[in-house]
Amino acid sequence: xxxxxxxxxxxxxxxxxxxxxxxxxxxxxxxxxxxxxxxxxxxxxxxxxxxxxxxxxxxxxxxxxxxxxxxxxxxxxxxxxxxxxxxxxxxxxxxxxxxxxxxxxxxxxxxxxxxxxxxxxxxxxxxxxxxxxxxxxxxxxxxxxxxxxxxxxxxxxxxxxxxxxxxxxxxxxxxxxxxxxxxxxxxxxxxxxxxxxxxxx
Amino acid sequence: xxxxxxxxxxxxxxxxxxxxxxxxxxxxxxxxxxxxxxxxxxxxxxxxxxxxxxxxxxxxxxxxxxxxxxxxxxxxxxxxxxxxxxxxxxxxxxxxxxxxxxxxxxxxxxxxxxxxxxxxxxxxxxxxxxxxxxxxxxxxxxxxxxxxxxxxxxxxxxxxxxxxxxxxxxxxxxxxxxxxxxxxxxxxxxxxxxxx
Numbered sequence: 001x002x003x004x005x006x007x008x009x010x011x012x013x014x015x016x017x018x019x020x021x022x023x024x025x026x027x028x029x030x031x032x033x034x035x036x037x038x039x040x041x042x043x044x045x046x047x048x049x050x051x052x053x054x055x056x057x058x059x060x061x062x063x064x065x066x067x068x069x070x071x072x073x074x075x076x077x078x079x080x081x082x083x084x085x086x087x088x089x090x091x092x093x094x095x096x097x098x099x100x101x102x103x104x105x106x107x108x109x110x111x112x113x114x115x116x117x118x119x120x121x122x123x124x125x126x127x128x129x130x131x132x133x134x135x136x137x138x139x140x141x142x143x144x145x146x147x148x149x150x151x152x153x154x155x156x157x158x159x160x161x162x163x164x165x166x167x168x169x170x171x172x173x174x175x176x177x178x179x180x181x182x183x184x185x186x187x188x189x190x191x192x193x194x195x196x197x198x199x200x201x
Numbered sequence: 202x203x204x205x206x207x208x209x210x211x212x213x214x215x216x217x218x219x220x221x222x223x224x225x226x227x228x229x230x231x232x233x234x235x236x237x238x239x240x241x242x243x244x245x246x247x248x249x250x251x252x253x254x255x256x257x258x259x260x261x262x263x264x265x266x267x268x269x270x271x272x273x274x275x276x277x278x279x280x281x282x283x284x285x286x287x288x289x290x291x292x293x294x295x296x297x298x299x300x301x302x303x304x305x306x307x308x309x310x311x312x313x314x315x316x317x318x319x320x321x322x323x324x325x326x327x328x329x330x331x332x333x334x335x336x337x338x339x340x341x342x343x344x345x346x347x348x349x350x351x352x353x354x355x356x357x358x359x360x361x362x363x364x365x366x367x368x369x370x371x372x373x374x375x376x377x378x379x380x381x382x383x384x385x386x387x388x389x390x391x392x393x394x395x396x397x
Contacts (some may be wrong), residue, residue, distance in 0.1 A: 011326065033323065034322040034323045035323045036321065036322075036323040036324040037323070038322075038323070040323070052336040052339075052340070053306070053328040053332060053333075053336065055328070061294070064294045065294060065295070065298075066294040066295075066297065066298050067298045067301075067302075068298050068301035068302055068305050068306070069301070069305075070297075070301040070305065071294075071297040071298035071299075071300065071301035071302070072297075072298075074273075074297045074300075074301070075293065075294050075297045075298075078288045078293075079288070079289075089277045089278070089288065090278070092262060092263065094263070094274065094277075095260070095263035095264060095265045095270075095274055096263075096264070096265075098265065098270035098271075098273050098274050099264075099265045099266045099267055099270040099271075100270075101270065101301075102266075102267035102268070102269040102270035102273075102300075102301075102304055103251070103266065103267050103270070105269070105301045105304045105305035106267060106269075106304030106305060106308065106309075107252065107267075107304075109305060109309070109326040109327075110308075110309040110326075110327075113309075113324070113325055113326065114318070117318065117321075117324075119316070119318050124238060124240075125312075125316065125318075126238055126312045126316065127309065127312065128252045128254070129252065132251065132252050133251075133252070136251035136252070
């Protein structure tokens with residue numbers, strides 16, 4: 001059995017989407033977190049055995065624990081290959097797939113965070129430059145035909161579409177047609193719609 | 202097919218050189234310059250990394266960037282001397298979680314603290330740096346290596362990271378971390394990296 005530790009309208013929402021794409025049975029364990037606006041409550045100390053920082057998402061699959069969005073997405077996609085959410089090991093697209101997962105976890109999270117916090121105003125942050133990140137993102141999304149790795153929708157699309165939705169909502173990224181067209185295409189998938197309904201409660 | 206590592210001396214690409222040495226696979230290095238934090242250096246147009254950073258790696262027609270991705274790719278492909286659990290093996294989930302943890306939590310947390318960026322819970326995708334230190338110390342208290350009894354890629358990516366962060370005074374050298382880092386750097390491949 002798959003259990004997702006989830007907080008509504010948080011980073012774990014993208015894993016609800018991932019699980020809907022996977023078409024495996026799963027249950028959602030609503031988990032308290034502190035939201036960015038300071039609301040919410042801390043998860044109980046017992047939850048630390050699931051996630052070392054008591055954050056969401058985390059996932060338990062038959063007793064196997066996984067955490068971090070990119071870690072969970074990579075685990076699920078490899079573990080359930082029938083859903084074709086990852087190019088298999090040895091596939092020519094596997095290198096780009098892995099690189100984009102790691103880029104998503106690192107620069108694509110840290111650079112926009114630094115940017116919206118104003119950290120990059122007058123000095124380099126060490127995370128990488130926002131304009132270079134945006135140029136790379138735009139190039140990657142513009143090349144999506146229709147998905148980032150080609151015909152096959154993968155875990156990278158779930159993570160990147162979720163990031164685009166979030167960054168455009170908060171005006172961190174401009175609503176360029178290249179982004180909105182791709183995001184609408186992704187958000188229009190039946191699994192994405194089901195995920196939004198579940199996330200809304 | 203030759204593996205080419207885009208490398209710069211005493212930078213993050215050293216960890217991939219260390220991993221390649223541990224795996225025992227042939228490779229060549231291509232020295233590249235990159236824009237350093239202090240403003241010196243420039244991007245090398247030959248480097249396939251989107252920010253011109255290191256490491257990046259090419260292997261035949263495959264192009265990779267970001268340490269965690271390169272490590273996953275290499276440890277999945279080269280199984281003669283396993284440096285990470287294969288898909289389907291017991292510790293695979295932990296392996297992937299911690300591979301994501303390094304760029305997603307550990308690095309931004311420690312860099313943010315060094316640069317005095319205030320942590321806001323729920324806003325950052327990572328955790329406060331002191332909590333990261335607690336988590337790493339607790340994790341390594343009863344383990345010889347990061348995933349248990351065998352040395353692997355996480356000991357290079359996270360363990361090597363801890364070693365250099367302690368040297369740079371970005372992490373506290375606790376007894377646990379002192380013993381652990383002494384263990385992981387006492388290896389021929391580490392010495393090869395330091396000399397390369």
